[in-house]
Amino acid sequence: MGRDPFKLRMIRPGRIFQKKGVDLAFGPLGRIDHAFLDTGTVVGMHEHRNDEIFSYMWHGTMVHEDSSNIKTANSPMKLMMMNAGSSFFHQESVPSGQVEMLQIFIRPEKKDLNPAIQFYDRPVSFANGEWNLLAGPQELNAPLTIRQRVAVYDIHAKAGREINIPSVPGMTAWVYVMDGNVTVDEAELFKGDAISDSKAALPTFRSTNDTTLVAFLVDMDAPATLSGWFSGLGEGYE
Template sequence: MFNVLRAEPKTTFEYGPFRIRRMRPGQILPERGDDAFGPLSVIDHANLEQGTLVKMHEHNNDEILSYLWRGSMVHEDSTGHRVSLSPKKLMMMNAGESFWHEESTPLVSAEMLQIFIRPRKANLEGRVQFMDRPEGVKQNKWTLIAAPEGIESPLEICQAIYIYDTRLEANATLEIPSHKDFAQWLYVMDGEITLGGHTLAKGDAISDEASALTPATATTDTTLVCFLVYLDAEAVLEGTISGKFGNVK
């Protein structure tokens, strides 16, 4: 039986011009007793109005994927990067021992996921990576965005997690990515799907620790983000954000 985590308005909070709905992905498997889904610790679904500025601040021991779905955002960091992010340019910060960054939306508003992952080891070297995809999200086909170290992918994660996305056209059906020994966590970024007898709308997620998810069918044009997670991966709790929630078993 598949587990569904519904979008909960009560988990949304606002800081001036930006609004965040914070998800604890592990709550989809309550029997594990951990708010984190293995090393996948926190997912913020954020809306930033034009003119938002998140001033320069530090992260330690967080793996952070900035997944822009709509609009654009300017990233600046302590290594000298000043880069405009969009659905055509994504970013992974491997915060490691220390990494400083600042985000702003000077031109247009933005909608995004900020994904916080617990790294396999503390105090790795801090760095930032970028993924260019001129055509944006592919239709009716999964794109591998990020994968563990040593796996060929656009972005590298210091953890046993794969991340994919796709844009399903209305009435299209697509199988969900899978890897042996990795649990699936599927998120509806926008739109609506049916899967395994469930209807999922924007902000909903579905998973099952033991069984593979069945194919998803879109009832309208839909963007999906899929996480494959090794639930028992070794991870650290020292992260600025990722380390604060739940327990590593």
């Protein structure tokens, strides 16, 4: 969607199991935008309601401003979670360079929770070849809290690595290739591909070259509101 200087690929993660339908979420994981923003891009001040929004920065720096009077620069070393709740306004801009990122929209457990915003300054050693827990429900003690039973991890693996997908009891994995490529059994996955299995744990991956994966662990049966403007079906839904 879109064109220079702002393009995105809108991903409906539930399409991995069903191709058509009104609701193409993967449990409470509603939507993922794989976005590309060039120098000078400004996404003007706009409102979110009932969306849990995780900004996963892959390349570049993006300036965030919001209705709580916060202005800060987000990057791969500084990640952000917006818990929009009853109402939250924000604006994003790219003063220089280019940005590639995932904007991840998750359905909160309840409608009209209190709005909040969180930031995570990642350790310099994040590219350690191991899974990094970035965001998740309170019981996982993740750096960023999602008000839902969804957890987000990433890994930056060198070529030739065997990769076992993280697991949490009661959660199903949905794994996205952010960069590089991997083999899974006889399948080869490239940048922009995703894989899941509703009945069993995913097998071991092997990185063909230097690869970044983003793994979502999702409680498919978790209670969630459908009223999110981006994560759900909009006003009028509970």
